[in-house]
Amino acid sequence: MATRRIRTAEDGDTALDVLSSAPIDAIVCDVMMPRMDGFTMIGLLRQMGNMTPTLIITAQDSMADKKTGFQKGTDDYMVKPINVNEMVWRVEALLRRSRIGMQHRSRIGNTEFDADTLSMHTEQGKGNIAEIQLPLKEFQLLFKLASSPNRFFTRRQIMEDIWESDGSDTHTLDVHISRLRERFRNNPDFEIVTIRGLGYKAVQRERA
Template sequence: MATILVADDDANIRELVCLFLRNDGFTTVEAVDGKQALDLYLQTPVDLVVLDIMMPVMDGWSLCKELRRLNADLPLLMLTARGETWEKVKGFELGSDDYLTKPFDPLELTARVKALLKRYKIGSTHLIQFGNVTLDRQSYKVIAGEESLTLPLKEFELLFKLAGTPGQVYTREQLIDQIWGLDYTGDDRTVDVHIKRLRERFAKTSDFQIETVRGLGYRLEVKHD
């Protein structure tokens, strides 16, 4: 499952883009400006970046240049409200792989994202399977042995995120940003509540466990016989 970083100062654009990407099975991370996007990239494994040109603090030009300096093999898709040729040329010169002018069709954006990932040979999947457990992102169902469960959306997304990279530790802040979004204003203890519910639901499942890493956060460990 690929993780897409979406950097745009327009909350409506971020919400729309992330909704369509998540519906196609991708994990999304959001940033409101170039600097925050760069910080998130340095903290979180990211497979592709969708970035707006006109952003505060650090614009898309600077972000593109810095990301390309850090990683020559990171797919970059630029968004802009204007479609002048010179902007496209400048974007490509700075290292952008593709370009989309606002307003755009979200289905075209997801198609371009998939094409870039395919070009870079970065895979995405709707399914995660470990032991006797299968997570299906298309139906939002969990199959544990012969039992099929339908989880509340946030519980499923949380489990899918942890299971996508077994052994990796995620802080509460990272999980809030990636599952609930940057606009979430509630208490980050909600992560603890959802983790508790997942542990209770799968208390009889011996294929995995969600571990608390004291002072850091949570990780999912797959049990091996």
């Protein structure tokens, strides 16, 4: 089993801050938290387009509570008292399913990405949906960012993943980001934002 680095948050508000400031692979979330409960937090994440795999842990074991959790967008549900080993197995399963799903298709707003064809379907002009073919590296870069809306990736992370580089020379990455920004500057669903001194993230735009 791979070693995992864990980030903690004492309440839902803090968790949202953590999720917006660092790439997170999976969320283990209690329902009863101060300031913002787990159901509300997950609902907000899904509304923002953040589809990070999520496991809810709670003492609430009624079918109504489980229904609420899944309707809000959780991927799995455990009732206390929990077995820690089982929790780890469930998180690993969520990560496997997430990797499989992200390998092929992704969506941000009404823009859809298909990794099998290196194409995307996006709105161009009011009500007009166009299919766009992208060069391989541009597609891989945009797919990575758009698959995790509002999560930033460092230049090093992107270079290692897309170019299999150690990240010491990021000029190529910056050029590709500039091309994507120019190509999709009027896209109604997303924009690419620079996190100064750190890297980039795709942010879902709010439609009027």
